[in-house]
Amino acid sequence: MVRGVQLCFVLLLVCANVTTGLSADIQPFFDTKSIEREYAIALNDFQRGRYEVAFIHAGNVLVWLDFAEDKGGKFGKKLEKIRSVSRARFMLTDRPCPICGGDGHARVPGFSIWGNIKAVPDKESACAVCEGSGLLEGRKSPKEVSRSLARAREGHSLVQTRKGMKNVRGVWIPGRLYRQLSRQQKKAFKKAAPHVCPDCSGIGLVGCSTCGGTGVVPCPDQGCIMGIKASGTKSNLITEPCETCKGKAVITCPDCGGKKLLPCDACRGTGENRR
Ligand SMILES: [Zn+2]
Ligand SMILES: [Zn+2]
Ligand SMILES: [Zn+2]
Numbered sequence: 001m002v003r004g005v006q007l008c009f010v011l012l013l014v015c016a017n018v019t020t021g022l023s024a025d026i027q028p029f030f031d032t033k034s035i036e037r038e039y040a041i042a043l044n045d046f047q048r049g050r051y052e053v054a055f056i057h058a059g060n061v062l063v064w065l066d067f068a069e070d071k072g073g074k075f076g077k078k079l080e081k082i083r084s085v086s087r088a089r090f091m092l093t094d095r096p097c098p099i100c101g102g103d104g105h106a107r108v109p110g111f112s113i114w115g116n117i118k119a120v121p122d123k124e125s126a127c128a129v130c131e132g133s134g135l136l137e138g139r140k141s142p143k144e145v146s147r148s149l150a151r152a153r154e155g156h157s158l159v160q161t162r163k164g165m166k167n168v169r170g171v172w173i174p175g176r177l178y179r180q181l182s183r184q185q186k187k188a189f190k191k192a193a194p195h196v197c198p199d200c201s202g203i204g205l206v207g208c209s210t211c212g213g214t215g216v217v218p219c220p221d222q223g224c225i226m227g228i229k230a231s232g233t234k235s236n237l238i239t240e241p242c243e244t245c246k247g248k249a250v251i252t253c254p255d256c257g258g259k260k261l262l263p264c265d266a267c268r269g270t271g272e273n274r275r
């Protein structure tokens with residue numbers, strides 16, 4: 001049984017190679033040294049917190065691997081790692097806490113001048129949802145991602161051009177090297193450019209729009225004041241934990257189930273789209 005599974009896996013790998021790999025008659029034209037050098041550039045950007053640029057650059061070098069001697073050796077995995085961790089980092093963004101409105105203060109039941117129960121800020125204690133920071137960690141929407149990637153791409157293009165790189169269908173390659181390639185090599189390189197999904201900028205994932213990628217939404221119970229339900233009068237105030245949110249003031253987002261990110265509809269999470 002186990003052997004059968006292994007065999008299937010090997011077959012899968014072989015098939016994957018056939019569909020994405022190159023025909024054997026195309027001579028590789030990147031040496032491992034140049035892959036290593038470009039990897040170091042991506043790593044440097046990553047370490048300096050320039051995650052969008054690291055993501056773009058690592059993606060570029062990953063295209064090179066198809067044309068590299070021994071497929072770039074160990075650098076393929078390292079580049080994939082830079083890409084996935086960078087992506088996770090630049091998808092993060094702060095959202096104002098929907099419960100305290102961003103001021104970080106707790107809310108307690110109080111009374112309006114008309115004698116109605118209302119939420120009153122309690123400046124002595126911190127909002128339980130954001131712990132007083134006024135912010136919740138969210139995930140970027142496709143529009144926000146596209147904006148930050150476009151900005152990074154602009155800077156990256158400038159640097160690449162200054163280095164004498166040539167942009168071939170969105171993939172950078174040293175201009176001098178490109179001019180030396182055979183027609184067949186050029187054709188194959190052009191074909192290798194990824195078809196980036198325009199809806200998610202090739203990320204494959206989008207921040208949930210219902211919760212801003214925070215995974216939670218305010219308790220839908222109208223009378224819920226930071227997880228407390230209050231009734232009665234000024235002289236006889238009755239409080240109890242809200243049943244709907246179990247006293248937490250927020251509930252799990254019904255659209256993403258708390259996952260914060262959803263697979264892109266247009267590309268079904270692959271990041272590639274040939275439309
Ligand atoms: Zn808050
Ligand atoms: Zn509630
Ligand atoms: Zn959500």
Ligand SMILES: [Zn+2]
Pocket residue numbers: 197198199200201202203204264265266267268269270271272273
């Ligand atoms: Zn997509």
